Amino acid sequence: MAGSPWPAARAAAYRAGAALAPRLDGSRRIPVPECSGRVCAEDVLAPMDLPHFASSAMDGWAVSGPSPWRLVPAGDPRRPAPLESRTAAAVLTGAPLPAGTTAVLRSERGDASAGLLRATEPLRDGADIRPAGREASRGDLLVRAGTRLTPAHAAAVAVAGVDAVRVASAPRVRLVLTGDEVVETGVPEPGYVRDAFRPLLPAAVAGLGGEVAAVVRIGDDRRRTDEEIAAAADLVILTGGTGRSRADHVRAAIEDLGAELLVDQIDMRPGHPALLARRADGALLVALPGNPLAAVAALLTLAAPALAGATGRAEPRPRRAPAGEPHAPLPGRHRLVPSVVADDATGGLVACDRAGPGMMRGLAGADVLMVVPPEGIEAGEPVEFLPLPWSTR
Numbered sequence: 001m002a003g004s005p006w007p008a009a010r011a012a013a014y015r016a017g018a019a020l021a022p023r024l025d026g027s028r029r030i031p032v033p034e035c036s037g038r039v040c041a042e043d044v045l046a047p048m049d050l051p052h053f054a055s056s057a058m059d060g061w062a063v064s065g066p067s068p069w070r071l072v073p074a075g076d077p078r079r080p081a082p083l084e085s086r087t088a089a090a091v092l093t094g095a096p097l098p099a100g101t102t103a104v105l106r107s108e109r110g111d112a113s114a115g116l117l118r119a120t121e122p123l124r125d126g127a128d129i130r131p132a133g134r135e136a137s138r139g140d141l142l143v144r145a146g147t148r149l150t151p152a153h154a155a156a157v158a159v160a161g162v163d164a165v166r167v168a169s170a171p172r173v174r175l176v177l178t179g180d181e182v183v184e185t186g187v188p189e190p191g192y193v194r195d196a197f198r199p200l201l202p203a204a205v206a207g208l209g210g211e212v213a214a215v216v217r218i219g220d221d222r223r224r225t226d227e228e229i230a231a232a233a234d235l236v237i238l239t240g241g242t243g244r245s246r247a248d249h250v251r252a253a254i255e256d257l258g259a260e261l262l263v264d265q266i267d268m269r270p271g272h273p274a275l276l277a278r279r280a281d282g283a284l285l286v287a288l289p290g291n292p293l294a295a296v297a298a299l300l301t302l303a304a305p306a307l308a309g310a311t312g313r314a315e316p317r318p319r320r321a322p323a324g325e326p327h328a329p330l331p332g333r334h335r336l337v338p339s340v341v342a343d344d345a346t347g348g349l350v351a352c353d354r355a356g357p358g359m360m361r362g363l364a365g366a367d368v369l370m371v372v373p374p375e376g377i378e379a380g381e382p383v384e385f386l387p388l389p390w391s392t393r
């Protein structure tokens, strides 16, 4: 049965997420060391020139004018007295330079004796001086609103003198894992499977900008499904039960709740049975298929754009890399394929083995999900890919 084209499903999920934003409880300022992983809700400007004083890049001497120099006492290392021409004073890496410094002479390139310092090799004017304002001028934009903050952003704004940043409130996500056959420990008996989702989804959802408020496991039980899809949350993500068998209740429960179906199946492989709906109170419901790789493909198609929209980020656009090999057409379906970036000059995307809809091994070895369009792709042609929520590529 046909569903939404893959690009349309992503766009609908982003719009639905953006519509969710006003119901979140507002942004707040948090200390910089806690901000990594959150979405910045303000433009962060440099409160000062960075560095805000000219400093030495090396241990050695601040010198004024050409060699040789008369050595003068260093004085207070934080407030050095000005250097007269043809004098030098000892400095340490990172220390403020006295006014009048024309260069820093590294300790291994100078010869000091009897109160006189000589350079043992030519010294360029300005050598080993870190000028003020080289990294940023006061008022420069350090981080744009809507940026997902990384530890590097946190460090970059901290060294510029920022103590707190305003972050978007993260949507509260309730994860509801269905399936009578799913067990959480040990080697399963025949007919049972180990749960793939508790180890994967909380970290993946956090990586996409959601705050996991609860993880709930229920059986293939209609009453419990009804309760869970109505539970308090900004986004309820369900796994399994999207099919039409007697054990599958998610679709009927969503329909009976009267939720507005925004995406009813997606023309993609794997992950075709996924759903996106909006409750009367505005909260979103995302139903992921039970097959684990299908669930990840649907998560990145629906939940990733929805969480981006809800936290004020730009619509995530797939990036492109050369296809490392050809893929035949599959009319009407986008394929999401766990792939590695080839470790050669081409950097082409190469599909991983063991990446069937129910498998995790291929994904575990993958750098990205390649998005093969319905018309297929030739080797070397640019192909879209989605980053994985836990990957650095």
Ligand SMILES: Nc1nc2c(c(=O)[nH]1)N[C@H]1C(S)=C(S)[C@@H](COP(=O)(O)OP(=O)(O)OC[C@H]3O[C@@H](n4cnc5c(N)ncnc54)[C@H](O)[C@@H]3O)O[C@H]1N2
Pocket (backbone or CB within 6 Å): 177, 178, 179, 181, 182, 193, 194, 195, 196, 197, 239, 240, 241, 242, 243, 244, 248, 270, 271, 272, 273, 288, 289, 290, 291, 292, 294, 357, 358
């Ligand atoms: N007659 C049809 N049958 C199926 C169709 C179809 O179109 N017609 N679609 C297939 C596709 S595609 C998928 S995907 C699945 C979707 O199934 P459900 O969302 O209803 O999921 P379940 O039936 O509950 O489980 C499917 C599969 O996944 C395993 N599973 C479930 N939860 C977990 C978990 N937490 N950890 C690991 N594995 C899990 C479950 O044991 C099943 O093997 O339907 C196809 N069938």
Ligand code: MOO
Pocket (backbone or CB within 6 Å): 268, 269, 270, 271, 272, 273, 289, 291, 294, 295, 357, 358
């Ligand atoms: O598409 Mo199902 O989503 O094959 O695993």
